[in-house]
Amino acid sequence: MSSNIKDLIIVGSGMGGALTGVLNQDKETLILEKEPNLGGCASSFKHHGYYYNTGATTLVGYEENHPLKRIFDKVGYTPNLKRSSIAIRTIQNGKVLDRVKDFETFLKALDEVYYHPNNRLFWETIKTLDELFWQLKSVHYAKHSLKAYQKTLSCVWELYGTFKNLLFKEASSYINEVLPNISKEYQAFIDAQLLITVQSSSKNIPLLSMALGLSYPFHDVFYVNNGMGQIFKELLEPLNVQKNEEVLKIEKHKNVLLVKTRKEEYQTKNVVINLPIFESFKLFDDYDSYLFYEQFHAHEQSAFVVYLKIKSKEKFLHHYQLILNKQIAHTTSQAMFVSFSDSEDTVLSKDGYSVTISMHTNVNFWKQLSISDYEVQKHRTQTQMIKEFLACFETLKAEHIESFFSATSKTFQRYINRSNCGGHVLTIENMLRFPACTTPFKGVYHVGDSVFAGQGWPGVALGVEVLQEELKRRF
Ligand SMILES: Cc1cc2nc3c(=O)[nH]c(=O)nc-3n(C[C@H](O)[C@H](O)[C@H](O)COP(=O)(O)OP(=O)(O)OC[C@H]3O[C@@H](n4cnc5c(N)ncnc54)[C@H](O)[C@@H]3O)c2cc1C
Structure with a gap:
């Protein structure tokens, strides 16, 4: 067991965990991350020699009045960004609409x-x-x-x-x-x-x-040079971060919380959990926690992401949204979000564009499949998505695709411990029951896109500021 008591342990290095970490780097803070790559849904990874963004590809909120900018400025961090002149190009039935910042x-x-x-x-x-x-x-x-x-x-x-x-x-x-x-x-x-x-x-x-x-x-929409994961690498560089160290249990003792991993047992007065709140019951064995976490139910929405390496001399925008007329197998929306790496990005665009195509899918569908059927159905969705993608870009042909593979909700579960992806939807009905960053348990907090305020950089950063206000009372 680690002898010193940490002021704060953060479980997970997603947007929420990482931003909370940097704001508390003046304390004895430790971040424990299950994976070798930092950033969760916003990490980047290497596959067969090429780099890809796992999920998030756009950065919004690096501007005045926005929590993300306030946090980065406070800790003296300047991200390496490139502004996307067209935030996103929508294509529907051959009609093209560019979402640009200028209103008129x-x-x-x-x-x-x-x-x-x-x-x-x-x-x-x-x-x-x-x-x-x-x-x-x-x-x-x-x-x-x-x-x-x-x-x-x-x-x-x-x-x-x-x-x-x-x-x-x-x-x-x-x-x-x-x-x-x-x-x-x-x-x-x-x-x-x-x-x-x-x-x-x-x-x-x-x-x-x-x-x-x-x-x-x-707003200003930014492309992150060298992959979204670069932000986490740079931001967390001065912090005490243990990668490849999954938290298995948290025990509540009278004056201390015991955070257990396969390698160590750490003591702390405060823990911030960056897993989705509805997955967090797994970390506790006591009955009070069971009763508390039982009230939060995961939504069924997740992402199906196809990752491609494309060799082409064409120039592309950073982001497209393709609105289809047909339903792709096992997806729950009719829109594909496509992101291309910037042609000048020396990491992601080395040897061709790094491209992601994502669609919404239902967690339960993938969960109930046998191993062999899972592969068949995954292949089916992937093939249809690539076909529709190619149909929207006349100059791109199948032979330009150097490499491709995909992720379902099961893949996200295996790597980052969450099968649902995307934030918790704030509806009229759940407005007052929405999960908060605080819990009834002394020193136990939550952060990330399953608790207030929302998903992505702007929402998660806002939630981090709210949490920070609450944490101030503990330090
Ligand atoms: C396909 C897709 C595209 C998206 N595109 C965008 C976009 O373009 N722009 C944008 O702003 N947002 C985007 N989002 C949303 C955004 O990525 C998420 O809202 C955000 O990254 C979630 O952050 P989080 O703090 O909730 O942490 P998560 O991303 O959920 O990270 C949690 C971290 O905790 C770790 N962890 C889990 N269990 C344990 C454990 N027991 N012990 C230790 N570590 C653990 C995980 O490995 C992970 O690193 C996208 C999401 C998806 C899925």
């Missing part, structure tokens, strides 16, 4: 592809709500102590003061009001964009979530 340019292009007389009103409202949100001063959501509830209440008060009745409005009813008789194609475009950012279509989500989800291309 975007609106003009939108009117050409999805005309509606109220387009300006709709998108101006969406953009304004997003801007107002990122200017809020006291975003907070925590439970299990009087102070936490007080801070949360004052945040709700500020939210209400800012958004008034729009705060409780449903996204779908807002669409029906402002964009009456919206075409099927236009609705599919909106829903496909939302699926990337909020993991849900416009049904059931609040208007504010829709505004935040649809507005990301109005």
Whole structure:
């Protein structure tokens, strides 16, 4: 057993764990990561000599008023980024729409592809709500102590003061009001964009979530040079990080928490868990924890990702969204998100483009298959996805593909201990029951995209700031 008591142990080096780690590097902090690669869903890895991003390929939120920028600035870290001039190109039935930052340019292009007389009103409202949100001063959501509830209440008060009745409005009813008789194609475009950012279509989500989800291309969207994993390598360089060390159990003792791995037993006063909250019951054997974690249920949504190495002299944008008319086997949406490595990236684009194509899929489907059927079905989905991808890029042919393989929810489970991927969807119904970073147990906290505030860099960084406020009371 390690003799000294750590101030803080962080279980996992995903976005949430890593950002919490750097903010607490002045303390005796230890990060334990199961994998050799840091970053979880946002890591990068090497496969047969080529590098790929595991999941996340875009970075948003490196700008004023955003938590990610505040955190990086606070610790003096400058990421190696390249701005994507076009955040994402959407292709649907041969129609092309570029999501660019400049509002008037975007609106003009939108009117050409999805005309509606109220387009300006709709998108101006969406953009304004997003801007107002990122200017809020006291975003907070925590439970299990009087102070936490007080801070949360004052945040709700500020939210209400800012958004008034729009705060409780449903996204779908807002669409029906402002964009009456919206075409099927236009609705599919909106829903496909939302699926990337909020993991849900416009049904059931609040208007504010829709505004935040649809507005990301109005911000600076960045490509991370040398792979997303590079950020974690650089950020965590000065910290005490143990890779290849999976936490198996956490025991709660009177004055200390015992964190057990196969190699060591560490003592700490505080632990931040970066596993999804609904997977965290596995770490505890006591009955109180069982009762607490039992209330959180994993959603069934996950990702199917095809990884390709493509040799081509063509120039590509960083990101495309291909909205299909047909259903690809074993996927749950009709949109593919495609990311190309930047042609000047000396790591990812060495010997060709590193490309990922991702779609949504259902965890339960992959879980119930036999080993042999699993391979057959995986192959089927992969083949159909590659075929549709090639159909959208006239100049690309099968012979340009040097290497390909794919990941299902089972693959994500094997590597990073989570079969569901993407954040926890904030719906109208679960708004007040949403998991928080705090738990009823002294010194036990959560961070990441399964607890407040959301997925991806902007959401997870915001959640990290909320957690940091709560942690301050412990140190
Ligand atoms: C296909 C895909 C594409 C995406 N694209 C984008 C994008 O372009 N931009 C964006 O901002 N977001 C994107 N996202 C979302 C984003 O990647 C996630 O929301 C975010 O990375 C989740 O971070 P997290 O803090 O929850 O940690 P996770 O990524 O869940 O990481 C948790 C870490 O904990 C480790 N761990 C698990 N169990 C243990 C244990 N017992 N002991 C020790 N370590 C453990 C894991 O190995 C992992 O490293 C994408 C997600 C997916 C799946």
